[in-house]
Amino acid sequence: MSESSNRQRVGxxxxxFDPIHLGHLLLAEVAADSLELDEVRFVPAAISPLKTHxxxxxxxxxxxxxxxxxxxxxxxxxxxxxxRRGGTSYTVDTLAELRQENPQTEWYFLMGADSLxxxxxxxxxxxxxxxxxxxxxxxxxxxxxxxxxxxxxLPESQRADLASHCLTMPQVDVSSSAIRESLRQxxxxxYQLHPAVAAYIQAQxxxx
Ligand SMILES: Nc1ncnc2c1ncn2[C@@H]1O[C@H](COP(=O)(O)OP(=O)(O)OP(=O)(O)O)[C@@H](O)[C@H]1O
Ligand SMILES: O=C(O)c1ccc[n+]([C@@H]2O[C@H](COP(=O)([O-])O)[C@@H](O)[C@H]2O)c1
Numbered sequence: 001m002s003e004s005s006n007r008q009r010v011g012x013x014x015x016x017f018d019p020i021h022l023g024h025l026l027l028a029e030v031a032a033d034s035l036e037l038d039e040v041r042f043v044p045a046a047i048s049p050l051k052t053h054x055x056x057x058x059x060x061x062x063x064x065x066x067x068x069x070x071x072x073x074x075x076x077x078x079x080x081x082x083x084r085r086g087g088t089s090y091t092v093d094t095l096a097e098l099r100q101e102n103p104q105t106e107w108y109f110l111m112g113a114d115s116l117x118x119x120x121x122x123x124x125x126x127x128x129x130x131x132x133x134x135x136x137x138x139x140x141x142x143x144x145x146x147x148x149x150x151x152x153x154l155p156e157s158q159r160a161d162l163a164s165h166c167l168t169m170p171q172v173d174v175s176s177s178a179i180r181e182s183l184r185q186x187x188x189x190x191y192q193l194h195p196a197v198a199a200y201i202q203a204q205x206x207x208x
Contacts, residue, residue, distance in 0.1 A: 011040040011108045012098065012132065014082070014091060016048050018056040019201065020069045021179055021193050023112075023172040027137050030169040031110050032075050035135065040110070041079040042066050045089035050118060052088065057206060059083045068196040092124040095131035107132035113145040113166075120153040129158045136162060139171040183207035 011031050015024060020042070028040045044062050047055075056062060063080055070076035081097065082089040091109065098107060109132040111119075116136050119125050128134065138145050147163045154162070174192045182189050184207060189198065201207060 008105045013110045014043040023174045069194040113138035141171045
């Protein structure tokens with residue numbers, strides 16, 4: 001057996017998860033399956049760097065909803081390091097920490113195609129691509145992500161690498177912001193959330 005086939009393959013999936021919804025779960029499942037990952041780690045951000053103007057709900061609720069949503073999936077784990085670290089959650093810091101703790105692991109950083117559009121304004125995008133293989137998941141029915149957007153920021157070789165590791169997932173037109181808005185207006189969010197998350201939101205009276 002080759003050395004690389006013995007190495008753990010772990011996907012890192014960061015998000016504000018305010019709240020976690022079925023689009024997130026499907027993205028992680030498609031990535032786990034297509035990339036033959038041993039594990040996907042959901043990493044809730046304390047404060048996402050490009051969302052500093054809007055405070056998410058309490059960390060403990062977001063963390064608990066991730067736990068509830070991934071319950072029963074043996075490949076999914078939650079990693080609360082960004083919440084513990086507090087402040088603005090930079091992906092480069094998280095990946096550097098993970099690499100240092102587990103140098104033998106093959107790390108895959110998963111992101112939705114909409115995040116790619118502002119990837120150039122992330123902290124140290126070039127180093128992120130060195131620390132992990134960045135996997136962009138685009139939604140079926142939508143145009144493939146435009147890698148030219150990254151031309152000023154990433155060398156051609158890294159752009160080509162990103163482009164060759166795009167995955168397509170079914171289009172799930174669900175977002176945390178639309179769910180928050182529906183809940184505020186007492187509209188149904190049925191089938192957009194894991195039932196355990198929906199029950200938690202109701203019991204805790206969140207997003208009213
Ligand atoms: N419906 C979806 N399908 C595929 N990917 C998604 C979907 N919703 C979010 N993502 C991806 O999940 C990651 C984390 O997203 P985030 O927690 O900000 O959720 P969101 O629904 O985009 O939130 P908001 O509506 O508040 O911006 C991002 O990379 C984003 O591109
Ligand atoms: O490191 C950065 O500069 C950076 C900038 C924007 C977003 N991110 C990460 O991308 C993930 C998704 O962010 P968001 O805002 O879509 O919830 C989350 O883990 C953020 O910490 C990271």
